[in-house]
Amino acid sequence: LIQHSRKALGAQATAQGSTCVMAAGVWPGVSNLMAAECLSVLDESPSCSRDPQRKAIFDFYTAGTGGAGAAVLAATFLILAEDATVVRGGEKGGAKPYAPKPEALGGPAAKFGPALAPKPVFRMNLLEPVSIADTFPSVTDAECF
Numbered sequence: 108l109i110q111h112s113r114k115a116l117g118a119q120a121t122a123q124g125s126t127c128v129m130a131a132g133v134w135p136g137v138s139n140l141m142a143a144e145c146l147s148v149l150d151e152s153p154s155c156s157r158d159p160q161r162k163a164i165f166d167f168y169t170a171g172t173g174g175a176g177a178a179v180l181a182a183t184f185l186i187l188a189e190d191a192t193v194v195r196g197g198e199k200g201g202a203k204p205y206a207p208k209p210e211a212l213g214g215p216a217a218k219f220g221p222a223l224a225p226k227p228v229f230r231m232n233l234l235e236p237v238s239i240a241d242t243f244p245s246v247t248d249a250e251c252f
Contacts, residue, residue: 123222138165139235146243163239163249166217168226191232193250194240206230208252217252228252
């Protein structure tokens, strides 16, 4: 299915200047893999500043559910029922879920490329802040919207 979708939609996405990462499951963690790759590239770059403090802010936008609407809706309500796990100053803690993204972090809307208008994003309790901070100790602040 993924190979078929990639072939069928790849040319259309390229023509529109879109970037798409397809993954199976509800929030399968592809963002962590992408962030890890970015951090690895930055760590290896001789021209990169070696700032000891880094922020990893994840913005999510679901453009469609691929037929999994009920699962996405149920998961969203469960996630919003608990404090969002965040990492601030290297310490793990909780924050109010469904709060708009603060201006200091580029909010309230997130930019997802030229093909989409900026979309409002809200804090959610996802696994990315803890796993990226555990994997890369130089990440001192992390949260998901």
